[in-house]
Amino acid sequence: MNRAASAYPAGRASLREVGLRDGLQLVKSWPSTDAKLNWLAGEYAAGVRHFEVGSFLPVSRMPQFADLRDLIDAVSRLEGARSAALALNERGLTEAFDTAVDEVVCVVSATEEHSQANMRRSRTDAVELVRAAARLRDERGHKAIVNAGIAMALGCSIAGAVDPDEVVRLVERCLEAGADVVGIADTVGYAGPRAVSELTARVVRLAAGRPVAVHLHDTRGMGIANAAAALDAGANILDGSLGGLGGCPFAPGATGNVVFEDLVFLCEEKGFATGIDMPKLLAVRKIPESEMPDEPLHGGLARAGLPGRAAA
Amino acid sequence: MNRAASAYPAGRASLREVGLRDGLQLVKSWPSTDAKLNWLAGEYAAGVRHFEVGSFLPVSRMPQFADLRDLIDAVSRLEGARSAALALNERGLTEAFDTAVDEVVCVVSATEEHSQANMRRSRTDAVELVRAAARLRDERGHKAIVNAGIAMALGCSIAGAVDPDEVVRLVERCLEAGADVVGIADTVGYAGPRAVSELTARVVRLAAGRPVAVHLHDTRGMGIANAAAALDAGANILDGSLGGLGGCPFAPGATGNVVFEDLVFLCEEKGFATGIDMPKLLAVRKIPESEMPDEPLHGGLARAGLPGRAAA
Numbered sequence: 001m002n003r004a005a006s007a008y009p010a011g012r013a014s015l016r017e018v019g020l021r022d023g024l025q026l027v028k029s030w031p032s033t034d035a036k037l038n039w040l041a042g043e044y045a046a047g048v049r050h051f052e053v054g055s056f057l058p059v060s061r062m063p064q065f066a067d068l069r070d071l072i073d074a075v076s077r078l079e080g081a082r083s084a085a086l087a088l089n090e091r092g093l094t095e096a097f098d099t100a101v102d103e104v105v106c107v108v109s110a111t112e113e114h115s116q117a118n119m120r121r122s123r124t125d126a127v128e129l130v131r132a133a134a135r136l137r138d139e140r141g142h143k144a145i146v147n148a149g150i151a152m153a154l155g156c157s158i159a160g161a162v163d164p165d166e167v168v169r170l171v172e173r174c175l176e177a178g179a180d181v182v183g184i185a186d187t188v189g190y191a192g193p194r195a196v197s198e199l200t201a202r203v204v205r206l207a208a209g210r211p212v213a214v215h216l217h218d219t220r221g222m223g224i225a226n227a228a229a230a231l232d233a234g235a236n237i238l239d240g241s242l243g244g245l246g247g248c249p250f251a252p253g254a255t256g257n258v259v260f261e262d263l264v265f266l267c268e269e270k271g272f273a274t275g276i277d278m279p280k281l282l283a284v285r286k287i288p289e290s291e292m293p294d295e296p297l298h299g300g301l302a303r304a305g306l307p308g309r310a311a312a
Numbered sequence: 313m314n315r316a317a318s319a320y321p322a323g324r325a326s327l328r329e330v331g332l333r334d335g336l337q338l339v340k341s342w343p344s345t346d347a348k349l350n351w352l353a354g355e356y357a358a359g360v361r362h363f364e365v366g367s368f369l370p371v372s373r374m375p376q377f378a379d380l381r382d383l384i385d386a387v388s389r390l391e392g393a394r395s396a397a398l399a400l401n402e403r404g405l406t407e408a409f410d411t412a413v414d415e416v417v418c419v420v421s422a423t424e425e426h427s428q429a430n431m432r433r434s435r436t437d438a439v440e441l442v443r444a445a446a447r448l449r450d451e452r453g454h455k456a457i458v459n460a461g462i463a464m465a466l467g468c469s470i471a472g473a474v475d476p477d478e479v480v481r482l483v484e485r486c487l488e489a490g491a492d493v494v495g496i497a498d499t500v501g502y503a504g505p506r507a508v509s510e511l512t513a514r515v516v517r518l519a520a521g522r523p524v525a526v527h528l529h530d531t532r533g534m535g536i537a538n539a540a541a542a543l544d545a546g547a548n549i550l551d552g553s554l555g556g557l558g559g560c561p562f563a564p565g566a567t568g569n570v571v572f573e574d575l576v577f578l579c580e581e582k583g584f585a586t587g588i589d590m591p592k593l594l595a596v597r598k599i600p601e602s603e604m605p606d607e608p609l610h611g612g613l614a615r616a617g618l619p620g621r622a623a624a
Contacts, residue, residue, distance in 0.1 A: 155619050160620065189612075189616065189619075190619035192577065192578055192580075192581025192582065193581070193582060194581050194582045219612060219615075219616045220574065220577060220612035220613055220615075220616050220619070221536055221571060221574040221577075221611065221612025221613070221615075222536060222574070222577070222578065222581075222612065224534060224536065224537040225505075225536040225537035225539070225540045225578065227537070228505045228537045228540065228541070229540070259533060262532065262533040265504065265532060265533075265534070266505070266534065266537065268504075269503075269504025269505070269506050269507065269534075270504060270505060270506045271506060300501075300531060300532035300533025301532055301533070303531075303533075304501065304531045304532050307467050307500075307501075307532070308472065
């Protein structure tokens with residue numbers, strides 16, 4: 001049994017709230033640290049347990065993540081909650097293992113073009129960072145899980161179509177490099193459910209029991225359908241963000257991540273218990289609403305409420 | 313082989329544009345007849361072949377459908393195109409069979425509560441209207457297909473949860489009464505993909521080769537995921553409306569029908585050829601945009617365009 005199995009038990013879907021990372025990636029203003037802590041606490045009270053809370057990047061470049069350590073500390077105090085953060089280079093890794101972070105996320109681009117344009121490094125170097133993460137973690141005796149996510153795995157805004165065989169080879173290399181969790185990301189929302197289903201099933205087979213994460217964007221309205229396909233194909237972890245916050249600099253017009261609230265509804269309806277209370281979750285939207293008034297929030301459940309009998 | 317089989321060939325998905333009917337059901341202003349004819353012509357040029365164009369109701373009650381006969385005539389002149397219209401009582405049926413309409417749609421509510429509130433008649437009387445439609449059609453030697461749709465089949469805004477066994481029994485009675493096509497409608501957008509999948513599969517088995525239509529609303533953001541589930545479960549016909557126009561008086565906050573454009577993208581991605589050209593289809597949105605400026609149009613494809621390589 002690998003170290004990630006207890007974090008993401010097999011046979012159920014774990015939902016990761018990435019709003020505090022991916023949702024803040026591109027915004028011009030962001031919540032105060034207090035507001036972020038309230039966001040975390042509110043979602044925790046609603047039953048959310050998996051939080052991606054930022055990237056280990058220079059504060060000068062990404063000031064929205066300046067309080068990353070405070071958020072990791074806050075999550076570490078919550079029984080059963082888990083924090084994840086991105087580390088995109090050796091310095092980020094070193095910083096990450098100085099915190100109580102539960103999961104370090106490394107990103108490997110599916111295409112050489114995007115890897116060079118976005119990260120200014122080759123895919124091979126990116127895979128080597130996964131290896132460095134696992135090695136450093138072991139040297140330090142740190143508890144963290146290493147998650148390797150393949151960006152642009154279902155289509156690339158620079159290179160266009162992406163060969164699934166290529167993604168599968170990269171996943172294989174990440175597993176060989178020591179990734180505890182592997183993920184595929186439809187970073188620019190190009191996919192439909194057929195592509196998601198086929199790729200997820202291949203990655204699940206390859207991962208051979210290690211948890212598989214699927215990160216989807218709702219750019220073309222396919223987000224929830226793609227999430228349903230990923231669940232059916234055996235994904236263990238699905239990412240979403242409150243109100244569908246977030247986007248990608250390489251996806252003009254993108255409406256952001258899959259809406260977390262709608263993802264909860266989907267999972268419950270499909271028989272994957274989430275343990276999340278919808279009214280409590282919906283109430284947390286008031287935080288980004290007041291802290292980031294320029295960012296539109298999306299969501300079917302927020303708009304229409306849970307299905308029910310009409311009031312008399 | 314039943315008379316509907318040539319209209320909706322087995323083994324492929326037929327997409328029905330219901331914007332000119334369901335999309336105009338609740339609006340305060342609607343396109344001029346010329347604009348509606350341009351809407352039809354534009355979608356036909358894009359490859360759309362199935363159009364629901366109105367309801368046979370008194371003009372005093374539903375003035376937006378006053379030009380229904382003009383639209384039916386227009387569709388009848390287009391090679392391979394098919395018109396459908398609702399008939400909700402005997403007078404509607406009589407009027408329908410005085411036109412060249414290709415399909416008469418009768419509605420049966422899944423729940424007695426909704427049947428009485430919405431149609432002021434029992435479900436048994438509604439099934440008898442299906443029988444009357446088939447009989448009158450045969451007496452007149454009219455070509456039209458009779459379509460019986462079960463409204464609120466996946467949840468009722470008045471009665472709440474709906475027993476699928478009850479829906480299956482109603483479908484059975486409609487088939488026995490002579491329906492050529494049977495449909496299930498998630499009128500208020502209560503369903504998720506599991507419920508859609510299970511009910512569609514049961515109705516497909518019961519229909520034994522007669523086409524099965526699934527009519528979905530995107531009220532809670534599940535529309536496209538539900539459409540994917542319906543396709544996988546063997547539905548032959550999926551309804552949608554341009555820009556997701558339309559709603560239901562019994563679904564407060566409803567955002568309308570599944571977005572037709574996104575439905576096309578979904579079907580193509582899943583390997584169901586639609587024969588519809590996306591750029592031409594998207595161009596038709598300018599008609600409701602200019603004719604009904606107060607009605608918001610939705611859609612992922614309209615927002616983000618087809619996936620592709622970034623411009624250099």
